[in-house]
Amino acid sequence: MDVSQYLEIFLDETKEHLQSLNTEILNLEQDSENADTINEIFRAAHSLKGMAGTMGYKRMQNLTHDMENVFSEVRNGTIKVKGNLIDILFQCLDALEEYMNTIQETGDEGTNDNEPLIKLLNEILDSKGEEEKPEAPPVEKEASQSSGGESLGGEGKWQGIKFDDTQKHVLKEAIKQGKHVFGLTVKVQETCILKAARAFLVFKALEELGEVIISNPPVQDIEDEKFDLDFSLIFISDSPLDKVVKAAKSVSEIEGVDGDTIGSEKLDTLAEVPQPPKAPVEAEPSPKPVVEPQIVETVSQPAPQPVSQPAPQPAPIKVAEKKAPVSKPVVNRTVRVDIEKLDVLMNLVSELIIAKNSLVSASGAERSASGFNEHIEYLESVTTNLHESVMKVRMVPIESVVNKFPRMIRDLSKKLDKKMELYMSGEETELDRTVVDEIGDPLMHLLRNAADHGLESGEIRKERGKPEVGSVFLDAYQDGNNVVIEVRDDGAGIDTDAVKEKAISKGLITPEQGEGMSEQEVVNLLFHAGFSTAKTVSDVSGRGVGLDVVKSKIESLSGEVEVKSKKGVGSTWTIRLPLTLAIIQALMVDVGGEKYAISLGSIQTIEDIMPSDIKSVQNKEVIHLRGIVIPIIRLNEVLDIESKKKQEDNLTVVIVKKGDRMAGLVVDDLMGQQEIVIKSLGKYITKCKIISGATILGDGEVALILDTNALF
Amino acid sequence: MEELKVDLENGTTQFIVVTLGEEEYGIDIKYVDNIVRMQNITRVPKVQKYLKGVINLRGEVIPVMSIRIKMGLEADEYSKSTRIIILKLEQHGNIGVIVDEVQEVVTLESSQIEKIAYDSKEERDNFIFAIGKYENGGLISLLDLNAVLVEKESV
Numbered sequence: 001m002d003v004s005q006y007l008e009i010f011l012d013e014t015k016e017h018l019q020s021l022n023t024e025i026l027n028l029e030q031d032s033e034n035a036d037t038i039n040e041i042f043r044a045a046h047s048l049k050g051m052a053g054t055m056g057y058k059r060m061q062n063l064t065h066d067m068e069n070v071f072s073e074v075r076n077g078t079i080k081v082k083g084n085l086i087d088i089l090f091q092c093l094d095a096l097e098e099y100m101n102t103i104q105e106t107g108d109e110g111t112n113d114n115e116p117l118i119k120l121l122n123e124i125l126d127s128k129g130e131e132e133k134p135e136a137p138p139v140e141k142e143a144s145q146s147s148g149g150e151s152l153g154g155e156g157k158w159q160g161i162k163f164d165d166t167q168k169h170v171l172k173e174a175i176k177q178g179k180h181v182f183g184l185t186v187k188v189q190e191t192c193i194l195k196a197a198r199a200f201l202v203f204k205a206l207e208e209l210g211e212v213i214i215s216n217p218p219v220q221d222i223e224d225e226k227f228d229l230d231f232s233l234i235f236i237s238d239s240p241l242d243k244v245v246k247a248a249k250s251v252s253e254i255e256g257v258d259g260d261t262i263g264s265e266k267l268d269t270l271a272e273v274p275q276p277p278k279a280p281v282e283a284e285p286s287p288k289p290v291v292e293p294q295i296v297e298t299v300s301q302p303a304p305q306p307v308s309q310p311a312p313q314p315a316p317i318k319v320a321e322k323k324a325p326v327s328k329p330v331v332n333r334t335v336r337v338d339i340e341k342l343d344v345l346m347n348l349v350s351e352l353i354i355a356k357n358s359l360v361s362a363s364g365a366e367r368s369a370s371g372f373n374e375h376i377e378y379l380e381s382v383t384t385n386l387h388e389s390v391m392k393v394r395m396v397p398i399e400s401v402v403n404k405f406p407r408m409i410r411d412l413s414k415k416l417d418k419k420m421e422l423y424m425s426g427e428e429t430e431l432d433r434t435v436v437d438e439i440g441d442p443l444m445h446l447l448r449n450a451a452d453h454g455l456e457s458g459e460i461r462k463e464r465g466k467p468e469v470g471s472v473f474l475d476a477y478q479d480g481n482n483v484v485i486e487v488r489d490d491g492a493g494i495d496t497d498a499v500k501e502k503a504i505s506k507g508l509i510t511p512e513q514g515e516g517m518s519e520q521e522v523v524n525l526l527f528h529a530g531f532s533t534a535k536t537v538s539d540v541s542g543r544g545v546g547l548d549v550v551k552s553k554i555e556s557l558s559g560e561v562e563v564k565s566k567k568g569v570g571s572t573w574t575i576r577l578p579l580t581l582a583i584i585q586a587l588m589v590d591v592g593g594e595k596y597a598i599s600l601g602s603i604q605t606i607e608d609i610m611p612s613d614i615k616s617v618q619n620k621e622v623i624h625l626r627g628i629v630i631p632i633i634r635l636n637e638v639l640d641i642e643s644k645k646k647q648e649d650n651l652t653v654v655i656v657k658k659g660d661r662m663a664g665l666v667v668d669d670l671m672g673q674q675e676i677v678i679k680s681l682g683k684y685i686t687k688c689k690i691i692s693g694a695t696i697l698g699d700g701e702v703a704l705i706l707d708t709n710a711l712f
Numbered sequence: 713m714e715e716l717k718v719d720l721e722n723g724t725t726q727f728i729v730v731t732l733g734e735e736e737y738g739i740d741i742k743y744v745d746n747i748v749r750m751q752n753i754t755r756v757p758k759v760q761k762y763l764k765g766v767i768n769l770r771g772e773v774i775p776v777m778s779i780r781i782k783m784g785l786e787a788d789e790y791s792k793s794t795r796i797i798i799l800k801l802e803q804h805g806n807i808g809v810i811v812d813e814v815q816e817v818v819t820l821e822s823s824q825i826e827k828i829a830y831d832s833k834e835e836r837d838n839f840i841f842a843i844g845k846y847e848n849g850g851l852i853s854l855l856d857l858n859a860v861l862v863e864k865e866s867v
Contacts, residue, residue, distance in 0.1 A: 351771055594755065639757040679773040681756065681766060683805040684861075688758045694766055694773040702754040702768045 006197055007107065010055050014100050017044045017051075018093060019400075022407045025089050029410075032081035042071045048096070053252050054197050057109040060099045066121040067092050079124060088120050090407070167214055167234075174236045175263070179210070182241055184259040186248055187230040196225040201251040209247055210237025229255075234262070339433065342394055349390050350677040352383050353583070357674065357698035387583055395430035398476055398485070401440040402427050405447060409472060412451045419469040420455055422447075426476035431483050435557050435577055439485070442550040442561075446487040446573045447472060449547070454491035454571055464568065466490065478579070487573040494565035496522045503528070523563050527551045555709070558692075560659060586676045586695075588703065589654065590669035592641035595703040597676055597695055602708045604655040604662060606670065611648060623653070623664055630655060633711055634666045638690060644668050656708040663712060678705065726819050727844060729852055730797065730811035733785055737811075738818070738844050738854040745800035747814055750790050767796065767808060774798060776808035779860060783839055788812070804861055818852070820844045825854065 024041045027034065045068045052060035067089065073079040095114045102110040171181050184206075188198050199222045206212060212219075214234040217227050237244055241261055248257040356379050363372055402424060409422040431439070455461075455470035462468055473488040500514045503525045509517070526547050554561045558578050565571035578584075578601070586597040587606075607625065614621050614632060621632040632653065636643040645651075645668050653664040676695040681688070692707035727738030728747075746769070753765040753776050762782040766773050776796055780788050788794065788810050796808040827842045841856035 347771070354771065641757070681773060682775050682807070683803075684775045684777075684807050685756060685759055685763060685766070687760065688756055690758065691756060694754070696768045696771060696773070700768050701752060702766050702773055704754065704756060704766075 006055065006194055007103070009194075010051055011100065011104055013051060014048060014096075017048045018097055018100070019403055020044050021048075021093055022090075023403060025086060025093070026406055026410065028081055029083070029086045035075075038071065038075045042068065042075055045071050050252055054194060054201065056201075057099065057103065059109050059111075059113055060096065063092060063095060063099075063114055063118060066118050066125075070121055070124055073125060085124060088117070088124070090411070092117055092121070170213060171234070171236070171262070179236050179238055180241065181262045182235045182237065182244055182259050183232065183262050184235055184244070184248065184257060185230055185232045186257050187255045189253045189255045190229060195227070195229075196223055198251055198253050199223075199227070199231060202248050202254065205247040205251060206233070206235060206237075206244065209239045209244055210235055342390075342433075345390055346394070349383070349386050350583070352386065353675060353677055354696055354698070356380060356383050358700075359698075361698035391432075391579075392430075394433050396433050396436050397428050397430050398436055398439065398483075399427040401436055401443065402474060402476075404440075405444070405474065408444065409447065409451060412448065416452060418451070418455055418457055420451060420472055421469055422472050422474065424474045429476040429478055429483055429485075431577060432579065435559075438553065438557055439575075439577070442553050442575070443474070443485065443487065445547075445550050446575075447474065450487055450489040450491065450571070450573075454489035454493075456492050460492075479576075483577045483579060485575040485577070487575075488570060490570040493567040493569055493571050494523055494526070494563070495567065496565075499523065499525055520564075523565055526563065527561075560709075562659060583675060583677050586674055586705065587654065588671035588674055588697075589635075589667040590671055591635045591639055591667050592643050593668075594639070594641060595671065595697065595701070596635070596639075596667075597674075597703050597705045598654060598656065598665070598708060599705070600673065602656045602658070604657045607653045607655060607664070609651045609653050609664075611651060614651075625655070625664075628662065630662050630664045632664045632666060635706075636666070636668070638711065656711075658709050658712050661712060663708075665706075665708070665711070676703075676705070724819050724821050725825070726817055727852070727854060728797070728817055729815040730795075731813040731815060732780055732783070732811055736815065736850075736852045737840075738820075738852045739797065739799075739857070740854070741817060743799045743801060743857055744797055745806060746798035748796050748798065748808075750794040750796060750810070764810065769798060769806075769808075772806070774806050774808050776810060777861075778810050779839075779855075780810070782860060799857065799861075801857070801861065807861060809860070818844070818846065 021041060021044045024037050024044070027037045028041065031037065045064055049061055049064035049068055052064060070079065070085075070089075074081060079085070092114075095112075095117055098112070099109050102108065175181055186199070186202050188195050203212060203219075203222075212233050212235050215222065216232045221227060222231055235244065241259060245257045245259050248254065356376070359376050359379065363376060405424070406422050409420060412418075413420050450472050451470075455472070456464070456466075458468045461470065471490050473486070475486045475488070477484055496519050499522050500509075500517070503509045503522075504511050504514055508525060508528055514522075527550075528548060551561055554575055554577070560576050562574045562576075563571060564574070585600040587600055587603055589596050589598060607623075609623055613623055615624065616622070617629070621634075622629050623632055624630075634643070651666050652668070652670060653666055654670075655662055655664050657663075674697075678693045679695060681691065681694055690707055690710045691704045692710075693705045694702050695705060697703050726741040728741055728744055730737050730739060748767075748769065751767055753767055755765040756763065756775075762777050762779075764776045764778050766775050768774075778788050780786065791812070793813040795811055795814045797811055797814070798806055798808050800806055824845045824847075825842045826845065828840065839856055839859045840853040841859075842854045844852045844854050846852070
């Protein structure tokens with residue numbers, strides 16, 4: 001048996017606990033007296049410790065243990081929360097996160113003991129009033145968890161174990177050789193989540209001392225967690241009983257261990273009388289340490305498992321504000337669904353849609369009874385609903401990503417020595433899981449930019465008549481089929497002259513080009529690779545990589561990013577992402593006999609243009625449409641195919657937009673609108689930039705999806 | 713890269729024997745996912761010439777390449793016996809390759825597989841890692857799928 005199967009759960013829960021610790025400690029900094037906050041922190045720290053211990057990560061356990069001690073004293077009111085303490089706690093969280101990352105990568109916690117941190121924690125503990133006992137050593141505490149031996153429900157259950165002749169023989173042999181034979185009944189706590197893991201650790205601890213001969217239920221069942229709260233063992237060892245019992249008890253979340261020595265004559269009676277009616281022998285040799293009642297109390301509390309996520313906030317909240325004091329942590333009812341299973345479900349829906357499409361095309365082929373059409377309509381509504389509900393399963397609130405930002409801004413504030421606050425709204429906005437996982441880094445970058453480049457220092461702000469404390473806003477909301485995330489600051493705005501200068505010095509544009517550029521065009525230069533306007537390269541941002549990476553990341557998610565800035569007032573970065581990436585509404589077009597799909601989202605209008613309406617500007621074909629000049633792209637040229645239309649024929653032009661820009665795509669024919677399932681072209685075809693994917697049509701044919709953004 | 717090499721030390725290997733032009737070639741069966749009849753291939757613009765396009769294989773879109781063009785042979789002529797062999801490779805995902813004909817499956821002992829040196833000037837020889845010898849004296853060229861599939865700009 002192996003704990004690695006629990007690794008994933010462990011990592012997931014550790015992440016949740018760390019996040020909740022981060023959030024709550026931030027709250028604690030604002031309101032150091034809030035008992036709910038402190039309790040929440042204590043619970044999370046305790047769960048973390050327990051989990052790390054179970055998984056055998058000793059260093060992590062030690063660190064959380066010392067943190068827990070500090071929290072315990074904070075809760076008792078013997079230590080006051082000060083800025084210094086908060087800083088140390090945050091450092092501890094960082095260290096824990098590092099452990100977690102190392103574990104995630106290597107399966108091992110690494111070798112960093114983080115002794116300086118532990119020392120700091122202990123100094124805090126020592127510095128408080130003398131009357132309190134500073135530390136309950138871990139052994140004592142674990143003993144306290146398990147000291148309830150006398151109240152065991154299953155005491156003496158091992159006496160019920162039956163053995164066959166061979167086993168009896170083995171045991172007798174062992175006794176002859178002067179070894180001890182023990183019967184043990186181990187009971188785990190009712191609240192224990194990973195019973196099998198605990199049992200495994202008990203086995204592991206015992207096997208260091210001797211050999212487990214029989215277990216009831218059998219080992220396989222214990223591994224599969226097919227036991228109630230206790231299991232019994234017959235155990236051979238050289239060590240005395242108390243040592244054995246102690247070893248078993250050293251595993252956390254073990255409520256108690258009941259055991260006795262079995263002599264050879266008892267062996268016979270046991271074997272013959274399976275359930276001896278005599279009173280169970282009470283063997284409780286372990287010392288009962290006096291423990292602080294506090295600790296016992298928390299120990300007996302059911303360990304909150306995936307509880308720690310804060311409840312989704314319905315209305316926009318100001319994170320920097322104090323939270324309502326009595327906000328009870330509400331359990332976020334979540335189901336962990338394997339993403340692969342979701343993908344399978346998604347594929348099923350895809351096929352259903354394909355089936356529907358083929359029905360549609362069949363009905364078009366031969367005009368049959370109206371009942372047929374009804375069926376199709378029904379099928380259509382079913383597939384649409386199914387699609388929607390499956391999409392919803394895949395959606396997660398962006399909360400999980402943005403939750404770490406208040407902490408980041410706090411750290412940045414200290415590092416940059418600028419006062420700033422982060423205001424967030426719309427954390428409950430949902431996005432496809434795959435998008436949410438990817439969006440964290442770009443957002444973090446934009447926030448850092450806002451904090452570092454955007455906001456001025458306190459003195460300058462005062463001079464400019466702004467409040468000394470700078471504000472950074474992160475707003476998310478749904479807008480039609482898109483989700484919009486805005487990062488806004490009330491800082492200096494983008495210095496377009498500096499940007500222009502920089503671009504010229506870097507050779508991105510010529511001075512002449514710079515003259516003719518609009519402010520917006522200059523601002524867009526920021527997205528060029530290798531651009532950074534901060535005069536000094538700071539730790540926070542300005543290494544010259546960044547905005548171009550942000551842009552390409554967002555675009556890889558089929559989204560777009562825009563920036564608007566007003567000098568002296570601030571800048572706004574707007575990220576626009578599609579709600580889903582899997583199924584879209586598309587317009588099917590014919591180019592030279594081939595079928596292509598264009599996402600409906602990017603289409604502005606469709607126009608019928610006479611060849612004489614096409615003008616030439618700077619050797620490029622354009623049309624003049626209702627006051628706007630739009631460049632024309634002949635798709636057949638882009639796609640290397642012969643158009644079937646004659647030169648004098650009217651042109652069908654699909655006007656598509658990308659941000660503020662527009663272009664007209666000349667196609668041979670329109671084939672109608674369709675819901676299409678996006679499929680990847682596979683890893684092997686990478687060269688084709690203008691095709692973003694493929695889809696399967698009703699007749700089983702493959703049609704390619706045009707990436708209109710790549711045509712500009 | 714190494715995983716594409718056939719483990720020559722260990723017992724027998726099964727090959728699917730296919731025809732390309734006049735010659736017979738062997739493809740290690742462990743990379744073969746499926747063999748399908750020739751079907752309509754949707755052209756993908758702006759890609760290498762040897763990439764013929766994509767097909768729909770039970771709801772999945774799979775790229776298809778022409779080994780003949782990749783090897784510098786004349787372009788495929790599709791006939792009734794033309795097949796697409798779907799290869800399953802970790803590095804590239806699923807890829808279909810067009811062959812003129814699929815003959816049979818042969819099992820070769822490692823002693824029947826003779827590695828060849830890599831100094832040939834002829835391009836098509838670079839796609840072969842060994843020669844397989846039948847019991848009846850026939851020979852097949854064993855394709856080095858890694859070389860066949862590696863991306864090439866110039867073709």
